[in-house]
Amino acid sequence: MGLLTDGQPLSWDETKKLSNHVRKHGIIQFINLYKKLRDRQGDVLKWGDEVEYMIVKFDDEKKTAKISLRSREVLEKLNEKELADPKGVKSLWRPEFGAYMIEGTPGRPYGGLLAHFNVVEANMRYRRQEAMELLKPGEVIISFTNFPRLGCPDSTVPASIPTPNRGYQQSLFLADDVVYSGHPRFKTLATNIRQRRGEKVAINVPIYRDVNVPKPFKENLAEFGDDGKSQNVAKDDHIYMDAMAFGMGCCCLQVTFQASNIREARTLYDQLTPLCPIMLALSAASPIYRGYLSDTDCRWSIIGHSVDCRTPGERGLEPLKDNEIRIRTSRYSAIESYLSENGDKYNDIPLVYDEEVYNQLLDNGIDRLLAQHVAHLFIRDCVCLMSTQLNQNDETDTDHFENIQSTNWQSMRFKPPPPNSPIGWRVEFRPCDIQMTDFENAAIVCFIVLLSRVILSYNLNLLIPISKVEENMTRAQKRDAVNGEKFWFRKDIASDSKQGESVDDEYCELTVNEIINGKDGLFVGLxxxxxxxxxxxxxxxxxxxxxxxYLKLIQKRASGELMTTAKWLRKQVTNHPDYKQDSIITQRINYDILKNVNDIQMGIKSCPELHGCCTTSKTTEKIPTAIANAEK
Ligand code: ADP
Ligand code: MG
Ligand code: MG
Ligand code: MG
Structure with missing residues (x-):
C-alpha cells in the first residue's frame, strides 16, 4: 500500500449506503484499467520485500517487556528522509495496524540479476539500524510475529486501559490506544468491521493442553467487564480474543514480483499458490496469544477471524436477510480460485459472486477466470471510505477498485499496474510469519523469488485442486506441522496432465521435507x-x-534438523524456570523470551538450534559494478 489517502472517514452507516457506489465504480475502473493495460508487455523482473517490526520496551529492573505505542513518532522521523529525497532513500517506511508496528521496504525494488540476492539482507539490516537510531532507552525493534502478552494487563507503554463498552474495538483486553492513530484508516476498519458483523469479532485459538491447564480451560470473562456476549462466543479449551488488533497486530513477511505481462502474472499467481501452506508451515513463528501457549503455530487463521466482517447470515448461522448471500470465508483468507488457463480445471471450490458484475466484466472482454476472480473480490462491502474519495474519474483513477482489492487480504494478491506508472502486472506472496533475523527473512524472500524463476524457466506445474491447497493451509498451522503433517502436493511437477489421467491421480501426500528436499523415486524436491x-x-x-x-537454512528447517521459530518459542516457554506447565506466559517469561529474541536478532547470542552454524552471509549493500556487468 502506498501513502494513505487524506480526508475524513465516513461512518459505517454512510459507508454501507455508499458500498454499491464504490463497487459500481470500482468495477468500471478495473475494466478501464484492463483495457489500457492488458497488452502491456516486456516488463522486467522487479521485486521487493515487506518486513513488519514491533517496538518493544524493556524494563530491566522490573523485568518486563511491553509494546511501545510510539510508531507514529518514529515513523514521522523515518519518513522525513523520504519526503526530502523520495527517489534516493534506501528504505521506505509505512504505518501498520498496531500503534507499536512499522513496515519497512527497500527504497527501490530489486531487479532480475542474481546478484540482487546478495543485497537483500544488507538492506534489511540497514532498515533495522535506521529504525533503531530513533528509539528511546530500553526500546528495541524486533521482527517478531506476535507480541506474546498482547492483550494482557500491563503490557503497553504508556499504560492503557481497555474500554469494553465504547471505542472502535470495544475489547475486554485491548485498549484502542494499541491501534495506529496517525491515519484514520485503521480505527475506521476496526469500527466498520465490527459494525458490519453486528458484534465484536471472535477469535478462539485452541490452548496448548499442558498437564496443569484446567479441564476445561474456561475464563470468567465477567472479570474483564463482559456483559455476557463474549462469554457466549468464547469456546472452552480455547484462548478467546475479541478485537482486530489481535490479528492485524501481528507482523508478517511479504514479497511482490513484477511479471513481464499479465499472462505471466497469472501463471505466477497460480503456481505459487500451492507453496503458500508449505511456506506458512516453514515460517511458523507465533504459538503464543494473549499470554497463553496455544496449540497453533502461525498467525494465519487468527488474522482471518480478527477481520471477519460477515454477518451471522453470511456465515451460515442464521437465515439470510435482505440481499445477503452465504460467504465461505473471511475477507482475510486463502485464495479460492486460480487465474491461469492451466489452473481452470483445478478450480473446485464453488465461488460466490454477483452475476451482474461477472457479466459486465465478460461483456467488456474480460475472460471467465479473471472475471470470476474480480467479481469474487467484489462480494465484499467497502469497510473504509474517506470523504475525499467519493467522486472519482473512472477513466484515470483506480481508488475504488483498490479500496475493495486492498481489503481482500488473501494468501496471494494479483496486483494490476497503478494508473500512469512505469509499474507492470505484479503478484504478491503473503502467507509467511516474520522471522527474528534478517538472515532468515532474506532466506525466505530469496527462496520464493528464486523458485519463481525456476518455475518460469522450467515451465513447472505445481497445481493441485484449490480445495486441497485450502486444506493444506489448515494443516500448516498445526503445532509442528513441518515435522508432523503431510501436505497434498503434485507428484509430477515437470509435466501437465497425462491423457486419460484424472486430476485426482496427479497429487499425493508428502511431508515438507519431501517437498523441499525430495524423496527417492517419488518426488524430485524443490x-x-x-x-x-x-x-x-x-x-x-x-x-x-x-x-x-539460504537454501541450506530452508532445507534444514524442512528436514527438522533446525527448529521453526514456533518450536523454539515453545521450548523457551516450557524450559523456563518459572513455567508451571499451565500454558501461562508470565511477565517474566515474556521478558526473558523477548530478551533472547533481541539478542539473537542483534547477533549478541547465537542460536544453533534455529540457524545451524552459518548465520552470516556475504551480503553487501550494493552490487559491485563488475559483477552487475558480468551478469548482464
Ligand atoms: P502493499 O503493502 O500494497 O503490498 P507496498 O508498497 O508496501 O505494497 O510493498 C510493495 C513491495 O513491492 C515493496 O517491497 C516494493 O519494493 C515492491 N515493488 C515496488 N515496485 C515494484 C515493481 N515495479 N515490481 C515489483 N515489486 C515492486
Ligand atoms: Mg505494504
Ligand atoms: Mg504490511
Ligand atoms: Mg504487501
Missing part, C-alpha cells in the same frame, strides 16, 4: 531443482555462497 537451475547460471562467488546458505 531445492534440488533450484540447484540445477543455479548450476546452469553464471553466478558470482559471493552471491552463490549467500544463496547456498
Amino acid at each position: 531445492i534440488p531443482l533450484m540447484n540445477s537451475y543455479l548450476n546452469s547460471m553464471n553466478v558470482d562467488a559471493d552471491t552463490h555462497c549467500t544463496v547456498q546458505r
